[in-house]
Amino acid sequence: MFGFYRIAAAVPKVRVANVDYNVEQMVDLWKIAAEQNASVVLFPELGISSYSCGDLFYQERLHDAVKEGLERLLEVSKHSITAAIVGLPLWHRGRLYNCAAVLQEGRILGIVPKSYVPEHKEYYEKRWFSTGREIVGESVRLLDEDVPFGTDLLFERDGEFVFGIEICEDLWSVVPPSSYQALAGATLLFNLSASDEIVGKSDYREALVAQQSARCMAAYVYASCGVGESTTDVVFGGDVMIAENGAMLERGERFLDESQVIFADVDLQRLKTMRIAEGSFADGEIKPFRRVRLYDLPRIVQLNRYVDPHPFVPSKKGERAKRCREIFAIQAAALQKRLDHIGASVSVLGISGGLDSTLALLATYHTYEIMQRDPKDIVAVTMPGFGTTGRTLENAKKLCEGLGVTFRHIDIADICMAHFRKIGHDPSDHSVVFENVQARERTQILMDLANKLGGIVIGTGDMSESALGWSTYNGDHMSMYAINTGIPKTLIRYLVEWTTEIYPDISDVLHDILATPVSPELLPPEDNEIAQKTEEVVGPYELHDFFLYHMIKSGAEPKKILFLAKTAFKFRYDEATLKKWLKLFLRRFFSQQFKRSCMPDGPKVGTIALSPRGDWRMPSDAEVEEWIKDLEESR
Template sequence: MYGFVRVAAAVPKVRVANVGFNVEHIVDLWRTAEERKVSAVLFPELGLSGYSCGDLFYQRALHKAVEEGLERLLEVSKGWKSVAIVGAPVWWTGRLYNAALVLQGGRVLGVVPKTYIPEHKEYYEKRWFVSGAGICGESVTLCGEEVPFGTDLLFEEKGRYLFGVEVCEDLWSVVPPSSYMALAGATLLFNLSASDEIVGKSEYRASLVATQSARCMAAYAYASCGMGESTTDVVFGGDVMIAENGAMLERGERFLDESQIIFADVDVERLENFRVSEGSFADGEIRTYRHIPVSPTFEVGTIERKIDPHPFVPSRKSERAKRCREIFAIQAAALQKRLEHIGCEMCVLGISGGLDSTLALLATYRTYEIMGRDPKGIVCVTMPGFGTSERTLKNAGRLCDGLGVALKTVDITEACLAHFRQIGHDPGDHSVVFENVQARERTQILMDLANELGGIVIGTGDLSEAALGWSTYNGDHMSMYAINAGIPKTLVRYIVAWAAEVYPAIADVLRDILATPVSPELLPAREGEIAQKTEEVVGPYELHDFFLYHMIKSGAAPRKLLFLARHAFGGTYDEETIRRWLEVFLRRFFSQQFKRSCMPDGPKVGTIALSPRGDWRMPSDAEVAVWLEELHSMAR
């Protein structure tokens, strides 16, 4: 469903050379995977025999037991949908191979031999095994049947996924075989491993798995043999993990004296979109592989995966602080370069007492700190009008006083009334004209004041507003440098909250700004209080940021956006509410592209940006009909 595939990685209890014992524990875990509707479950390297058999690999008795164990697995799995990837020693043309066997429904679908055979320090596999490098187009007889054999095998469930298999050391090589498998289209990669535990290796191993999943834009499942292996000279801890495009989805516990299995729902559709839209994936070498058909496995119904409702915001506080600090640094570096390039000493900002202008001021202030400049070179202008509340006006003044920047107040009321008279607009008509006249009057004041001072106007609009077109064209839409352009509203909040810790002298006013409803304050205030609340008009920013992230980042269609949002916001918004605001998002995103087509310069800070000179190129007159049709069809 919606491109999700459930995979598992398992570490069964193991006894060295006791194939019968090993097979029964593999069966138990495979049965669990089948019950959990897993498409493919991975087991460790040489799992049928045990990895640490040593010279017992020369013994015919062991290989006879392995074949009988394989027959047992095939017999038990008849009628099962899930695929199992198990490790076993395999004879072929008078040579012994450390191989991965791909099994489904009582059949061996194919056998992939290990390419890189370690022969260093505690590893000396070349004593028993030879490399499968270069073996292509071959077959091997197992349990009386000829099955495909070679390093040229990929396994495919038509219309859903393609997966490849490598074995342990293959991942540690300079160019892992899985890299070529990914370039040939494999979105799922599996590694049967036997990686011993030494100090510091666990962290490196996890980093290696996560990095390979990111480099290949794939999901990477890894399972290493457990504590039942021989401890003559080394200890195996049973490390098991599943990563997707650089993120660790699930990881098991090491040093367990019992079997374990972990599960993850992998978003294959998302991975495929990344490959099309990001990086240099399309330029990679495509090698020839045999595609081995996999019978239909399970469809994922309800996904067992956390969908972050705030994908732009790290969930852990320590990570949030790191993210905020880095964004602040990017903003400051960007503005510093611009100021130095044009030889400008002064910055002019419109300060409303709201979140966006607060962040723009903080980033500008930080730039002046870095450059060793007097903050009085920052000229803030508060421009009260018909909708300005006492709270925001007061907070604007407190913020500027606390930072020691210059503050100028220009009341726009009379200028707007004069303009209404000039164009024949009734000031009692609170239509878009009433609102936009104020926005453009403020922008005119800022631009003219910047000219007067020899400075530049710092824009305050954020990424979320650009996505929704929630700005007045050639009003607050325009500036001389848009320092917040790459930051979504949900993240703006956290950066301002983080700044309250960095600048304790202004912490109180920053916290009150955070507690103030988001508003353009263009409609007349009611008894000094805010009358116009943005999220009551366009919808919750946390929903819009969620839609924006998944639509742009992974090309998610309306059906999937709704599915993901239901899963992420199930306890917050009902489906009808999500659907309503999704339609608003889609309509506004398409209709407001003309504003983005001429947006001012501003730094990209995250993986999503909407600048027409950078990440997002979209016709201003593109139709939204296809997206709305899909959304509406789901309600029929």
């Protein structure tokens, strides 16, 4: 399943010091987790005894009961390959430790003691428990077997599935043990917790879990004691959550008077790749850990995880508006710096009446607003050719008039016809020559006009076009500053839509531009309607942006990208269609690298960019065969 594993986090009903009852509840949840093919199920801190036993931890009867409960859990584990992480008090060398035990197939695979034992305000664990922070390389005799014991344990299966364990306060420390576990290779981090509820703590706790998962580039699984714990002085709400690289995949409900278990399918393969590609993970200190081998783990057969069909676009309107504001600000700051550096006051750009040039014009206009410059110094040039329709031409004119920029109309048909005659090309032959002559003439006009005015040519192409090489080399491929270069096509649509609120006076024309089919308008129209629709030729941009995201962000192989696409677009495209466009994407992405190798400067706005000077460095003559072979082998 391409590195996906199902993880469970459970909060059983609990009764203080009633081991039989507590174990019974844990067994029920463990069975549910096993039925759902979870690889591991996590239980809360000191779950066998309950956390809030107080001075009952001094009682030998409680510890005998815990051993008996542990034996019962081991018996249950013989009938399931789902591993469980359970909390228990454990004596070792005359000291009592707050521990987590990993159980699988009738064995205790290892026991990890709590490193940071709190002794402040409502917490006074040092009254009973000692820190296990310095325990490494040891074992403990428990239930007639020697069990690896210490904070230096990692649990693994097949090298890909590796997890570490910390307990409650460990996460709240300045340098949590999970940080070192991650640096040693753990992509899964588990926390057995007993975190009480006070006003505002829940939000902070969630942020802490999400942040640690992001910092460690890992999945972080958290389960805290529930409302059955003692309420003498505090209340426990049973908070339970699973995060992955900063994103909260699943969170349970607090204050339930019943047991609950949550599930999430985590992508460990993606995390492994991200650790190589992003950040300074590889420079972190690697401490020595013992590796404990897990038995076979359950494998999921169907992914129960939301796969966003539009990963570049926030699904919530409020978040989307925030993203748009930030991108607009990045574009403006970038262009302002470039204009200040070269001392130019004039910006020249081609305006087609399409989405990309509209966004470039709006971003340029916004930059001039910030710089308090005259918008007349923005020269927007429409250059109708053989494929230009009245709709796009009129929208370009209305847009420029509405913004008050300088509008220039330069028809290129005669220039192109003269060029055809010079190179001996039949204008009735609508081949790539017919198209590219127009694109290069437009770029030449813009460059020469910028020279004449002492200005700079603003590029309009976007990241999706760059990925596909959907531009004319040294035509619209080239500019003096490419302001849209870091923005995917799917997000550009929302950016333009968002600007209708910023510039309401031109909202009507912006809405019509949004409704216009994406087209380079290089082939003659049919009945004055656009005949050349980009997405009919190269496929839907929503698919190409999806392919691009997963290929670059997580290094996903084509089979995995196809698998994810089938999940994300299951009600929109069949497998044959997805495979067709993915193959086209791969071929174009590889073959068109030469255009990206000499692309102009432009601002990065998201975590993915294709600049050869920064994020993506690929040989122009790299071959695609291995990727196509992988796709062809998918079923």
